[in-house]
Amino acid sequence: MNTLAEENYLKSIYHLSLNDENVSTNQLAALLNTKASSVTDMLKKLADKTLINYTPYQGVTLTAAGEKIAVNIIRKHRLWEFFLVEKLSFKWDEVHEMAEEMEHISSNELIDRLDKFMDYPKYDPHGDPIPDSDGKFKLHDLKPVSAIEVNTCGVICGVRDHSSSFLQYLEKQGLTIGKKITVNDIIEFDRSMILQMENKTLQISREVANNLLITI
Amino acid sequence: MNTLAEENYLKSIYHLSLNDENVSTNQLAALLNTKASSVTDMLKKLADKTLINYTPYQGVTLTAAGEKIAVNIIRKHRLWEFFLVEKLSFKWDEVHEMAEEMEHISSNELIDRLDKFMDYPKYDPHGDPIPDSDGKFKLHDLKPVSAIEVNTCGVICGVRDHSSSFLQYLEKQGLTIGKKITVNDIIEFDRSMILQMENKTLQISREVANNLLITI
DNA sequence: TAATAAATTTAGACAAACCTAAATATTTAT
DNA sequence: ATAAATATTTAGGTTTGTCTAAATTTATTA
CATH class of the missing domain: 2.30.30.90 (Ferrous iron transport protein A (FeoA))
Structure with a gap:
């Protein structure tokens, strides 16, 4: 298993990768509200675990293993957001912070049952696609x-x-x-x-x- | 806010207090799967925050503030267990570990809405009473x-x-x-x-x- | 292309929460 | 009541994830 900090780094690298092939230390520091030196430390750790490809000074990309973890966290985040809006009547602007905590609940069995309970929603309350249990999802052409x-x-x-x-x-x-x-x-x-x-x-x-x- | 470790100590002190007025260092070490010396460190920290009454060698009791936090965590734990069993069809022997993680989701608004969503259940799947949002609950005479x-x-x-x-x-x-x-x-x-x-x-x-x- | 600026990494610290080993208090039993 | 056993605390480390400050690498620009 990975720590909370590791999960957040992987998720952030994934999000930034959608815009830039290689993600830089400073981009991560800005997104994660931390310092570049802290990012460097963590990148070494994630590289040791072969979750990212890291060349000093050149930025990082996710390995297949790292991407799988990142997508699973995003799946959890978006399913919990859907739950909070559809079942607990929260507004779409109220759910992000809560889902940031809930995405780290580890059980995949739990998230698969939650998915079923809500009848396999395809998009979260902000329109972002929800990966299925195999990590697959389709983007709208937006x-x-x-x-x-x-x-x-x-x-x-x-x-x-x-x-x-x-x-x-x-x-x-x-x-x-x-x-x-x-x-x-x-x-x-x-x-x-x-x-x-x-x-x-x-x-x-x-x-x-x-x-x-x-x-x- | 309190750290995850602090919350777990408060919860454990609460549970042990049901059997013994004063909770000992070793009791906590056994329940929390840690060493007595680690417990001592944490007890000092919780005493500094006035969440427990701690006299070295004499064990601890919760202050009103500490008990309030402990009861709130137990409320969350039991409501999530109820959710997992009643909404996601888990068996009563499968939910403890998941609820141990979920009880630390911080939002009280979330837990109050979950409570309402499930129509204010009074007991969890194991028959333990669920504290209401004011921390009040009734024990069966068991x-x-x-x-x-x-x-x-x-x-x-x-x-x-x-x-x-x-x-x-x-x-x-x-x-x-x-x-x-x-x-x-x-x-x-x-x-x-x-x-x-x-x-x-x-x-x-x-x-x-x-x-x-x-x-x- | 050399100087400057920006980005990144390294070095050395720190807090949280844990550990082992040793010291000290308390309890129990002779 | 004192010796032995048990419980607890203290002292000194470790790991994780963070920090600042200094050094190094890369990029920019004159």
């Missing part, structure tokens, strides 16, 4: 709202930013998972966007449009 | 089967031993929570007991009778 043209429409299927302030803002505007929106206009001055959604018109900043993900 | 006379009857409401081997044995014999039993006879030689339960007759050892709890 684009930020900011990437689409005037007069095209799409369905909200995810968010890039998971902060509660962003999620609360979206909730208040009714911009939640599954809603159909159309881009009516783009303001030239600041590239903010005018959206149509269920008879209502609303305006969102470029910043918001960049972080709101849709399928066409 | 006696071991070994303490009752021939031709008296009672309802199984708890177990003294929580080991999975004991629980599995009881399960196999059908001696589960809620079952009504009558003591038909006591064998003089080894004081084993002949029980009547739902048309069946079965014999249990003194050892089993000591660990099976009933209400009259």
Whole structure:
């Protein structure tokens, strides 16, 4: 078994790997709220366990073994988030911290039964895909709202930013998972966007449009 | 907040306090699977935080603050055990280890909602009372089967031993929570007991009778 | 391409929670 | 009441995961 700290490093490396092939020490330090020297120590330890490929100064990638562990933690995190929202009626902006603790509950039998109990959900409350018990999952083909043209429409299927302030803002505007929106206009001055959604018109900043993900 | 180790010490002191007013260093070392010297270190730390009353060589008691924390952990443990059995269909002998991890999930809001989700259960799968959100709970008036006379009857409401081997044995014999039993006879030689339960007759050892709890 | 800046690693410490071995208190038994 | 046995604490280490400060490597830029 791995320690809590090791699990958090593997998870962070996995997340950062989605953007960059090689993950740097400083990226990890920033994400994990720690110092670069602490990261170096841990990278040596994870490399000794052959969970990562580590070349000093060159950053890291996960090995197959490391990725398997990371995906399993993400599976647990997302299933617990789903549980908290669907069964315990938490809001989508309230569950992240709790799931950060719950993802480390070790039993796989438990998580598989939880999965079954909730009828094998495919996406968590933020639209992120939930890996199945073999670690497999499908990504939607998602684009930020900011990437689409005037007069095209799409369905909200995810968010890039998971902060509660962003999620609360979206909730208040009714911009939640599954809603159909159309881009009516783009303001030239600041590239903010005018959206149509269920008879209502609303305006969102470029910043918001960049972080709101849709399928066409 | 308290560390995981601190929480486990407080919980253990609480459990041991039910039998002995003052809890000794060695009792804690045995229960926590650690060494007496390690216990001494932790007792000093908990005393500094005024969670226990500690006089060197004289053992410890919980302060009101310490007891509150201990009872809250026990509340969480028992609610999660109930969840695992009632919602995820685990058997009563399978849930202890998982609940040992889950009891440390910090959110009280989470546990209160879980409590509500399950409709405020009063007893866990082993018959132990679940403290409410104010830490209050009622004990059944329980006696071991070994303490009752021939031709008296009672309802199984708890177990003294929580080991999975004991629980599995009881399960196999059908001696589960809620079952009504009558003591038909006591064998003089080894004081084993002949029980009547739902048309069946079965014999249990003194050892089993000591660990099976009933209400009259 | 040499100097500077930025990123990373190394060296040496620290706190938490544990350990062993030795010292000290308390309890039990003769 | 004292010797022996038992329980507990103290002293000094270890490991994990963190830190700061200094050294080193890589990247940038003039």
